[in-house]
Amino acid sequence: MSVDFNANIPIYVQVMNDIQRKIVKGTYRPNDKIESVRDLAIQYGVNPNTIQRALQELEREGLLRSERTTGRFICDDPERIQLCRKNLAAQFAEEYLRNVNSIGMTAEEGMDLLKEASRNRRKE
């Protein structure tokens, strides 16, 4: 499977993250049915209870909805998906700033670098 788990962090959190990314990237489309717990367990190579937990948390966050007999489906609320996208991006931002700080730079300097990098990309 493509996901390289970091064994220091609970696996279910990493599965959640991966599914969130697939939702915001559109790999999973709104109203798509997500695979069964067992299929996901095999796909990710992890324990089915771990998948169960990840799906339950995603349901609680409103990114999945479960229909009692037919399974779990991807949420079709664009605002909810946009919020998820923002949360993921906020995590990246947080991580970036932490990295920048850890090598002795201020957040402001880090932001200047970001702007510069963005300008350079646009030129390409």
Place this chain on the structure above:
Amino acid sequence: METHDLIQTQQLTKMYGSHQALSNVSLSIQPGKIIGLLGPNGSGKTTLIKILNGLLREYSGSVLVDDHPIGAYTKSIISYLPDENYFSDWMKAKDALNIFADLYDDFDIAKAMKLMKRLNLKPEMKIKTMSKGMKEKFQLVLVMSREAKIYILDEPIGGVDPAARELILDIILNNYSENSTVILSTHLITDIEKIFDEVIFLKDGEIVMHRNAEELRAETGKSIDETFREVFRC
């Protein structure tokens, strides 16, 4: 959903002469779990497994499997992969399949054939001529093709290369049923810790830890493998 203990031991102690192989082991194991039984060589893993399988009868303390004392019933619901080879030299893979089909009502020979095909094992192969890794795969095929309540796999991945390990995990995940429990003993934790619900650390015959794997990771910020190394640092 069942909530009773599938395996329960109380104060289980096993002596070899004056050596204590197991010391006051009290365990509760529920259905529907994949459990890592972890410890270095000589920590008592195989002793515990042999007691559960009825291969060692002299011990003190109590053991219940699915509410039954060890006996014909408990043997019928446990599918056991021993850490040693138990086939005779003359046997071909297909002979072992037939023996399993005779011995166990819950053995699904069609499933076994399918798994063998996937693993590139041929029914006409002599078991004697298989490599260590091939034998391990073949034994795993046999035990996972039973519809058991409990699967006990003693060091199932020692002899196979890392690529085959993934495949073996895949087969375990694919073939145990949701209400059955898998107990897997190993000292190679890195490659397989992501499939565990719970881990049990055995050290010198005692349980030093029995925890939910995810909780342990969240609490320590470390992998099970790292925690293991800390507990067993020499």
